[in-house]
Amino acid sequence: MPLVKFWQTKKNSKMSTWNPENDVDLLSGSEDEEDVAMKRDYHGREALLFVVDANLLASGVERLMEALNIIRTAFVSGMLVNDKDLIGLLFANTKNSPPPLETSALDNIVVPDNCAVFLPLRQLTKAIVEHYLEFMGGAETLFAKEYGLAEPDGCGRFDLMIRLCIELLEKCGKKLNNAKIVYMTDVNTPHPPSSNAFQAALQKASDLEGKEIEFHVIPMVDDFDYEPFYKEFITLSRAIELDAFQVPDAQVLREILADRKLKQDFLRRCLGHFTFNLGPNLSMSVQYYNYFQRRAYPHKVQILRRDNSVVQSKRLIMVRELEKESEEIKHEYQIKSTGGWYECNVGEKNLRISMEQVNRMRNLHKPQMMLLGFKHRSSMPEVTYSKPSNFMYPDDQSIIGSKRLFRALWERCLAREKIAICLFMCKRKSIPRYVALVPVEAPEKGEEKNYRSLLCGDGFKIVYLPEAKHIRHIDMCDWNKPDNAASDAGVEFFQKIIKKLRVDYHPNLINDPTLDALQANLLALSLDFTTDSKGMDNLLDTTHQDKRIEKFLPDYDEIFAPDVEPAKKRTAKTATEGASASKMPKIDMDQIKSLDFVLGLIEEQRLSSCTSVQLEFILKEHFNFVLNKSATKAKLLEKIQELTPKGAS
Amino acid sequence: MASNKECLIIVLDVRNCAAEDVKLKSVKCASEIIKEKIVCDKKDLVSFVLVGCDSREKDLKAPNVVQYEKIQLCTWNLLLDFFKFVNKTACEEGQWLDGLKVALKLQEEALVFKPARRRILLLFDFNSFPQDYAKFNTITDTLFNADIELIVGTHNISYIDGAESGQPQAIFNFSRKCSPVELENQKYALSLVSRCNATLCNFKEALRTVFKVTNRRPWSWNAKLHIGSKISINLQGVIAMKNQTSVKLKKVWGEDNEVVSRETRHFIKGTEVTPKPEDLVTGYMLGGTPVPYDDALLEPKEPHPPGLHFFGFIKRDAVPDEYFCGDSLYLLVHQKGNTASANKLDALVRALIASDRAILCWKIYSSKFNTPRMVVLLPRLADDSNPATLNMLEVSYTAQHHFWDFPALRTAKSESSEEQLQAIDRLIDSTDLECSLRDTQQPRSWPQNDLLPFDGLPSIFEQNVMDILEWKVIKKEDDQSSKKEDDQSSKKKDDQSSKKKDDQAKKDADMFAQMVKDKKFSDVFWRVPEPLEEKSKQAAATVKKLFPMRYSREWLEKLKAKEQAENGEAVKQEPPEKEIPMPSDGVGLSNPVQDFTRILASVRSITNATQKDARFQALAAQVRVLVFTLLERKKLNSKELGELISLYRESCVDFNAFLEYEKFADELKVAVRAKNLKEFWQMVVMDKQLGPLVLGEPTLDDELALKAYYGIDNWREEMEVE
DSSP, X not given: OOSOOBHHXXXXXXXXXXXXXXXXXXXXXXXXXXXHHHHHHTTOEEEEEEEEEGGGGGGOHHHHHHHHHHHHHHHHHHHHHOTTOEEEEEEESBSOOOOOXXXXXXXXXXXXXXXXXXXXXXXXXXXXXXXXXXXXXHHHHHHHHHTOBOTTTSOOOHHHHHHHHHHHHHTSSSOEEEEEEEEEESOSOSSOTTSHHHHHHHHHHHHHXXXXXXXXXXXXXXXXXXXXXXXXXXXXXXTOOGGGXXXXXXXXXXXXXXXXXXXXXXXXXXXXEEEEEEETTEEEEEEEEESBOOOXXXXXXXXXXXXXXXXXXXXXXXXXXXXXXXXXXXXXXXXXXXXXXXXXXOSSOEEEEEHHHHHHHHTXXXXXXXXXXEEEGGGSOSSOOSSOXXXXXXXXXXXXXXXXXXXXXXXXXXXXXXXXXXXXXXXXXXXXXXXXXXXXXXXXXXXXXXXXXXXXXXXXXXXXOOOGGGBOEEOGGGXXXXXXXXXXXXXXXXHHHHHHTBOOOOGGXXXXXXXXXXXXXXXXXXXOOOOOOOHHHHHTOOHHHHHHHGGGHHHHHHHSOOOOOOOOXXXXXXXXXXXXXXXXXXXXXXXXXXXXXXXXXXXXXXXGGSOHHHHHHHHHHHHOOOOOTTOOHHHHHHHHHHHXXXXXX | OOOOOEEEEEEEEOOTTSOHHHHHHHHHHHHHHHHHHHHTOTTOEEEEEEESBOTTOSOEEETTEEEOSOOEEOOHHHHHHHHHHTTSOBOSOOOHHHHHHHHHHHHHXXXXXXXXXXXXXXXXXXXXXXXXXXXXXXXXXXXXHTTOEEEEEOSXXXXXXXXXXXXXEEEEOOSSOOOHHHHHHHHHHHHHHHHHOOEEEOHHHHHHHHHOOEESSOOOEEEEEEETTTEEEEEEEEEEEEOOOOOOEEEEOSOTTEEEEEEEEEEETTEEEOOOGGGEEEEEEETTEEEEOOTTTSOOOOOOOOEEEEEEEEETTOSOGGGEEEEEEEEEEEOTTOHHHHHHHHHHHHHHHHTTEEEXXXXXXXXXXXXXXXXXXXXXXXXXXXOOEEEEEEEOOGGGBOOEEOOOSOOGGGOOOHHHHHHHHHHHHHTBSSHHHHTOOOOBSSSSSOSSOTTXXXXXXXXXXXXXXXXXXXXHHHHHHHHHHHHXXXXXXXXXXXXXXXXXXXXXXXXXXXXXXXXXXXXXTSSOOHHHHHHHHHHHHHHHHHSOOEEOHHHHHHHHHHHHXXXXXXXXXXXXXXXXXXXXXXXXXXXXXXXXXXXXXHHHTOOOHHHHHHHHHHHHHHHHHHHXXXXXXXXXXXXXXXXXXXXXXXXXXXXXXXXXXXXXXXXXXXXXXXHTOXXXXXXXXXXXXXXXXXXXSOOHHHHHHHHHHHOOOOOOHHHHHO
16 A cells, blocks of 8 residues: 555545645555555455354254355355455265266365365355355255255264365465355264264364364354363364353354354454563563454446456556647656655745655654553543554464463553553554553453454453644633523433433444445346345434424423524625626627627627627537637637628628 | 634743753744744744844844844744844843733734734743843733733743642742742742733743644534434534644655646556446446446435434443544534524533433535444533533444454463562552652642643654654755855766766765664654653563563564565575585484584574474484483493583573473483482582573572472482492
């Protein structure tokens, strides 16, 4: 990403015309972490391999259908949001192994017994989704017949299944930066403990760890027991300690999976690693994360109307030196957006700072965090905001022993309600910022089952503190009036309104309406889907609100005076006061339709009283001549004079 | 938009009798202000007044007082002129009230520029030279009535908390005995605070006060808050905080005589095409399938009505602050002068506070910027200086949220001892930014009871930019003077000019690098506040002692490889010659020490980390077996054994094989006890300190463990008899 941030263009994403004059760069450096995340995505794709346990069939076909339905929504949303992701689907513990639609895809892959590949890892296309939808339509009756459940006990070899998954991921033909296996099941353990197959299955966890493949189990029942197998398997696959395992809420896992989301592995999806210096010679290694990502819209492209081929567009910056008189191009070259230089007007002088110098200045320090001191938690202002917070977690990979020191600091800060104030430079060339580290704690298991449990684990929240100059001091004296205060009746009125219009906030209460509408349209266009997107107009519909508070509304008019709009800002001066009035034609449009009248004007030298539009009309109407649009009034007049037959008047 | 430009007159003390320190700091202070205004507040007007100039100077407005020729915008020329101006011939005499009088006159002249704010900064040494206070009341009254803000800066100011208000209060230092005249001068300076709301402060604080400006006419966004279709409140949104720097740097791509344009080129699978605009249609990628999506074909929709559209009342803290997004915090206040809306907003805010609720609503900025955004409105009650307001923050959508899976921090492995936790507590206490000062009534040199107040965090980036600009201006001045000389001497050397240009560019780059290195300007921010520095250093050292930390070699190597890959250099395969070929033999019984040294050297030369570790493991296993075999011998070669064990021990440090060595040491002890090799134990193991390895500085626990290791009391009796 270029260093350059165009405030104007950022603020106004719709602005399409570009004017170098407007490129006032404020070097805000915000959203650095997103740049990092973006960059990393260039290095490979994300792959998601769904594995559905045929055992779901055992307790009735509904459970299987629920799993297939979750995958359906994940397919659709995956297609809409991350168009480059690879997605695959296979069934485990089946009786039969019917081949996938493209059989050739499995040429180099050995499919073991009791496994059936439905879709090898592919970038989703319309055809694939249609194929899946078709399959889903008949799955209720056909799945048992075509795939069936492994005999006698529904136990296929788990280790062989994992091996197949690894093979599919490794041979998908694309570079991956993030590979995940999502296993949907309702069985607590794939094999009876103490069996050989059980041990073999556990051993596969270290393969996953070594190959950096994430493994997620999505329990299709709420009372899923991780103890017999999955707790150990998952901790092994992630190389974390057994007692660090936190039992997730099965229902929440399913819910978020439908959004094609998984609890993300902390090791692999961080924004960056850095050292946190607590003092001279005392540092630990930590990593940081964001709580949410930038808005992901479907990828916009240009398409050739003729054959629907995708046209890539690249924006170039061209610099040309022109010959003064002939306007011929003397010299022409292309420049990168990271090229050029900065200028600062310091009065009579324009100082140049080259990009190299800017970079050097920004690179004075390594990415790091430094402890400056502690404060009490209560000293934080109630509302303060500079940029979205991040989360920080220790990283024992780089400096061994970091986790223990981090935990000690975290525990003491929690117990003593302290926050740490630090200076933080998150990556190379970024702006150092002051941050407050606020200790946060994962909720106790089972204590809270709401969205907050998804939000944080144990660690520090990085709150970015605004610089002194970011805080605007506003003197409210012009607003302060003694009669601002409301009567108690007014307060009571609003309390009643509040009672009637309460809602419980849940993050998925509201979706981005613009995105929703766009996605609904796209699905309707391509897959003939109708979604129940309500659209923005419905959201702004107040009928429901009106109805809820209907009976209080008469009080409203009684308690509060009607809104009197204060005097508007002074209006533009009238013409009599010397300001320029808007242009009024001095000559009537009807009159110039007559050639004689026009000739009269020419003779009386009054033609200049006409507006340019009128002159254009005259030229076209009477002289059958059209000048180009950019012609000035003077040019128009000249042309008319030139075309007027001598002595015609 | 109302312009908020100000007019600032800086009055400086240049009397010969003024302390040199005061004069230097005053000039520094003034130049910092000019610098800042050049870069950030380009519309502000500035002028200067000097107190204490030689009365023989021509342009004197009052006895010993000189004013700068005009009131003007800040430019680098002004800064350079200012440096010349302050060096006017000085004398002993000079009245600060005369200086204020002239400054007031300048303020009056500046009224034609219609400044929104008028301020005078007086930088003066209130020393033991007598001043005439006859005009004190008139001048302070004028200041007060004209609503001109006065900031007084001097060197010997400290702060204490006021007995009643608890607010910080400026006082003069009592470090030495003052003469009656000096006390008198200080008394008048102090009374400026009550007479005309002046701010009395030290230089550092004066600078901060000048930069901290309040705005009476902020830019605002007018909007109505609708609840249902009936209730509506007229509001003004003003920016309360925004992550935005005021340094105005312009990105430039071409010289003045060049035309810069941005062009779009089209490519299909890498080959450039030039389609006509009508051939192209906008679309979206649906996975791998492009779907044409012509916005124009879809029915054009009416823009949504601008304003704030109520969605629901939620619990005050229902939206976690982690989900706040956007780049600014808005403050919503009622429309100025609209009492009905003020009443409604006040009632709403009080009702929200009483029921601990906040508002979730849709924000539609205008009919042009029509994308709806979800915002949360947090209530704030009215107080003495503010009416009831709502804070407005944008909320991210659920589709954007991440759900992380973080392993619990509290595991058996990360458990700390009581002692370790105490060290952390000590670190927290000795680096406390606020509490260590709270209960003392000692005067301090900063106003707030906080070494790093939340509203006073500097902008490191801006500071760096300004330092660089300053360096460039000064360099340019130097260059111009040296260029003149150059021009005269080298007029006929045009052919060499291009070479010279290159040289110049290189020289510039070198000079820049040198300057960055010399100045270390950002280092000043990367440190613990000075009063805490020593204490925190000690506390950190204790923590360091108790928490063993070490870099992982594997990680460092990975990092290095990554860096190299990023820098575009292919990771160089170390030439194989450099690796010493692995000897085919192992460590033999006859010459174990030499064998071990030789093989270890070739192990060390292996570049592949994994391979290297594996080889070392194999070698180590061999050595361990060898040691025990040698111990079995009837006649012990203690020297050889000692050498071998200590070599092995050293290599374990290098290869991070601490645990393995510990295990070996335990086995060694068992073997020695079994064979009752008392002499060997004392002469070799204890003397050469071949016990288990300790990470970093040994802690008390480590030392106890080592003592326990070396100590073998119950040697078998018969040996003693022997």
